[in-house]
Amino acid sequence: xxxxxxDPLTQPEPPAPxxxxxxxxxxxxxxxxxxxPPREQRHGLVIVNTGDGKGKTTAALGLLLRAxxxxxxxxxxxxxxxxxxxxxxxxxxxxxxxxxxLGAGCxxxxxxxxxxxALARVGWTHCRGLVERxxxxxxxxxxxxxxxxxxxxxxxxxxxxxxxxxxGTHVVITGRHAPPALVDAADLVTEMRLVRHAYxxxxxxxxxGIEV
Amino acid sequence: xxxxxxxxxxxxxxxxxRADREGLLIVNTGDGKGKTTAALGLLVRAxxxDLSIGxxxxxxxxxxxxxxxxxxxxxxxxxxxxxxxxxxLSDNIAEDRALAERGWARVREALDSxxxxxxxxxxxxxxxxxxWLDTAxxxxxxxxxxxxxxxxxxxxxxxxxxIGAADIVTEMAVVKHPYRDHGIGAQPGIEL
Numbered sequence: 001x002x003x004x005x006x007d008p009l010t011q012p013e014p015p016a017p018x019x020x021x022x023x024x025x026x027x028x029x030x031x032x033x034x035x036x037p038p039r040e041q042r043h044g045l046v047i048v049n050t051g052d053g054k055g056k057t058t059a060a061l062g063l064l065l066r067a068x069x070x071x072x073x074x075x076x077x078x079x080x081x082x083x084x085x086x087x088x089x090x091x092x093x094x095x096x097x098x099x100x101x102l103g104a105g106c107x108x109x110x111x112x113x114x115x116x117x118a119l120a121r122v123g124w125t126h127c128r129g130l131v132e133r134x135x136x137x138x139x140x141x142x143x144x145x146x147x148x149x150x151x152x153x154x155x156x157x158x159x160x161x162x163x164x165x166x167x168g169t170h171v172v173i174t175g176r177h178a179p180p181a182l183v184d185a186a187d188l189v190t191e192m193r194l195v196r197h198a199y200x201x202x203x204x205x206x207x208x209g210i211e212v
Numbered sequence: 213x214x215x216x217x218x219x220x221x222x223x224x225x226x227x228x229x230r231a232d233r234e235g236l237l238i239v240n241t242g243d244g245k246g247k248t249t250a251a252l253g254l255l256v257r258a259x260x261x262d263l264s265i266g267x268x269x270x271x272x273x274x275x276x277x278x279x280x281x282x283x284x285x286x287x288x289x290x291x292x293x294x295x296x297x298x299x300x301l302s303d304n305i306a307e308d309r310a311l312a313e314r315g316w317a318r319v320r321e322a323l324d325s326x327x328x329x330x331x332x333x334x335x336x337x338x339x340x341x342x343x344w345l346d347t348a349x350x351x352x353x354x355x356x357x358x359x360x361x362x363x364x365x366x367x368x369x370x371x372x373x374x375i376g377a378a379d380i381v382t383e384m385a386v387v388k389h390p391y392r393d394h395g396i397g398a399q400p401g402i403e404l
Contacts, residue, residue, distance in 0.1 A: 069279030087260030
């Protein structure tokens, strides 16, 4: 797709604004800045999206879209979740990207969660290998914080795997209640804060194309 | 041990007809990362159900071409930077305002046409905060949109009136930031 009319690499630099107002003005400082550099020149980030608000998994899906557009290798593994044909799964299939659920679904109202815990551990064993081998440029571990918060997976083990991963690989972890040790080990942490929520306020239900 | 698909049934969610759908006004604001990114995630979800999606980017110039533009194109979705080849935030406020107004006219047309199930207005809040567009006019237009249309607005410092009109508002708050904390700049595939 490079070389098209809108490619910033083939476009002349727009004149830099002289005003002091702050806003995200896309500027290119050096040629080739937008190309994906080889892994050894990248800053591999551990990114954590946590908080009670919406947008944790959703923002990770946005990263998946960006990475796919850059032809980086990217995958999302979803802890706890079971659905495998939501909107994101269908789109990922069209993009040739894997989004795989690892869980048994919603844990609310169920007493015996031993199977869920076992599934989470199997999932983590698999994902630890992916992290440590640097299998993907961008690896998204969706809802991993839940089994961490519930004590199903050891936080120290996760952090050790993150530290041991090859340079230049990004790992994105989403979910509520991110453990403080994980926040400490991360490079970029965003808390999604709930300001208004129609479903809480007006009793609406999840909608296809928005939440699933 | 290998990982397998665990789903045992197709999902029960179906896209309702527009008439039966609650069109949501969603606002992603705050100083943290993930405002535009989460809007892109909604685009990913909505595309999976073959909803018609329009994304208009204020602030960004027409020469902007990030990972999301390429991937969206693969999905048959056009992400439209409204810069028209001009630079936003020039020294001339009248020019900025004219650019914002031209962009808003395109958005109005898209909104009123009812062609879109999901309309994403990226970085719109800047136009409101800089006074290029009238907040009350914009909110009126969003309120009177065709039934069942979801609108997503992103950008810092969303005006209170917009928050009041919205159904879902999330504030992305910075906890740790690689640029602020370590001087690591934007990277392809992550920020752009």
